[in-house]
Amino acid sequence: MIHALLLLLACQLVGEVTSRALGLPLPGPVLGMLLMLGILVTVPKASALMRPVAGFILANLSLLFVPAGVGVVAYLGVLRQDGLAILLAVALSTVAAIVVGALAFTAVARMTGNSE
Amino acid sequence: MTDIWSYLTQGPLLWLTLTLAAFAVADAISRAAGRSPLANPVMLSVVVLGTLLWASSTPYPVYFEGAQFVHFLLGPATVALALPIRDNLRHVGRAALPLAAALIAGSATAAVTAVGIGWAMGLDGEILASLAPKSATAPVAIGISETIGGLPTLTAVLVLLTGMIGAITVTPMMNGLGITDWRARGFAVGVAAHGIGTARAFQVNPVAGAFAGLGMGLNAIATAFIAPWALGLFE
Numbered sequence: 428m429i430h431a432l433l434l435l436l437a438c439q440l441v442g443e444v445t446s447r448a449l450g451l452p453l454p455g456p457v458l459g460m461l462l463m464l465g466i467l468v469t470v471p472k473a474s475a476l477m478r479p480v481a482g483f484i485l486a487n488l489s490l491l492f493v494p495a496g497v498g499v500v501a502y503l504g505v506l507r508q509d510g511l512a513i514l515l516a517v518a519l520s521t522v523a524a525i526v527v528g529a530l531a532f533t534a535v536a537r538m539t540g541n542s543e
Numbered sequence: 544m545t546d547i548w549s550y551l552t553q554g555p556l557l558w559l560t561l562t563l564a565a566f567a568v569a570d571a572i573s574r575a576a577g578r579s580p581l582a583n584p585v586m587l588s589v590v591v592l593g594t595l596l597w598a599s600s601t602p603y604p605v606y607f608e609g610a611q612f613v614h615f616l617l618g619p620a621t622v623a624l625a626l627p628i629r630d631n632l633r634h635v636g637r638a639a640l641p642l643a644a645a646l647i648a649g650s651a652t653a654a655v656t657a658v659g660i661g662w663a664m665g666l667d668g669e670i671l672a673s674l675a676p677k678s679a680t681a682p683v684a685i686g687i688s689e690t691i692g693g694l695p696t697l698t699a700v701l702v703l704l705t706g707m708i709g710a711i712t713v714t715p716m717m718n719g720l721g722i723t724d725w726r727a728r729g730f731a732v733g734v735a736a737h738g739i740g741t742a743r744a745f746q747v748n749p750v751a752g753a754f755a756g757l758g759m760g761l762n763a764i765a766t767a768f769i770a771p772w773a774l775g776l777f778e
Contacts, residue, residue, distance in 0.1 A: 432619075438622045438625075439621075452690075453683070463625035464625040467626065468629060481627075484616065484623045488742040489742040492617075492739050492742070493562055493592065493613065494611065496585050496703050497592045497596065497610065498603060498607075498703070499703050500596065513666070513701070514704070516656075516674055517674070517677060520653050520660060520677075520678075521705050524652040524731075525649070525709060525712065525717075525732055525735045526731075527648050528645045528648055528649025528734050529645070529730075532641045532644065539641065
């Protein structure tokens with residue numbers, strides 16, 4: 428448990444330091460994820476070590492967005508002026524991106540004989 | 544009574560407890576509703592906590608003092624996504640071409656349509672720049688927004704809004720379009736609606752969840768290049 432937590436935080440720490448030191452456009456946690464993926468691929472035992480902690484965090488992933496989400500309510504006043512335009516832009520673009528992404532995946536999967 | 548209240552408002556205990564309590568209730572409602580997309584636990588928790596803040600005239604920074612412990616875990620959670628990706632690496636290697644196509648198409652659609660619709664509706668430059676990276680995960684989107692002249696706080700709000708809209712709409716939309724491939728469904732929502740979409744995908748199917756996490760991670764990289772380009776189209 429402690430070892431898994433330590434590995435998780437250490438990957439993020441290395442990611443944050445690397446991202447800042449090299450001025451990369453990628454944020455630390457994403458670099459940390461790539462580092463962790465590298466460890467999981469090269470050290471077969473690491474997956475079993477990480478599974479309880481990673482499973483617990485990912486099973487409750489929605490909870491982690493609540494504090495930032497409450498910020499939405501705090502900024503509602505600011506959004507009032509351009510609210511409709513912003514809401515339309517966000518909603519339509521998100522829906523369009525999901526549809527286009529999923530259709531692109533299935534179309535190319537079919538072309539390359541990769542359907543499931 | 545006043546003493547107890549002033550004690551509680553000075554430490555993180557009250558709002559941390561209420562954040563977990565609101566989520567526990569919201570998650571129970573979501574479960575009771577058969578994980579219906581309309582009973583999204585993030586949205587329900589936000590409504591409950593927002594109402595509590597408003598009713599108690601608590602400023603957001605005071606709330607965040609307590610909630611920051613939960614917020615901090617977003618970083619370790621992003622790192623932890625490596626495990627489901629590792630578990631599905633076999634599928635990922637086989638699906639390299641569909642993944643690349645869906646990443647570029649989904650990421651470009653998100654940025655170009657967001658900026659395009661905002662531009663057509665007369666939004667100004669700062670707000671357009673805040674819109675461009677909103678499909679990327681929060682820490683990435685905020686960094687990109689700053690770089691291209693947006694408002695980081697507004698971007699944080701737009702990122703959350705994007706996630707909630709994606710999480711609510713993805714299941715009925717995919718069912719309506721008859722897309723049954725869990726890889727396509729998960730990856731598309733991860734690219735378009737980052738971690739909140741990924742959390743939704745994990746609720747529905749583990750393969751969809753892993754592909755959503757992959758989509759979120761890859762779009763964090765892609766958005767760094769696509770958002771400035773999309774903004775440039777309308778300036």
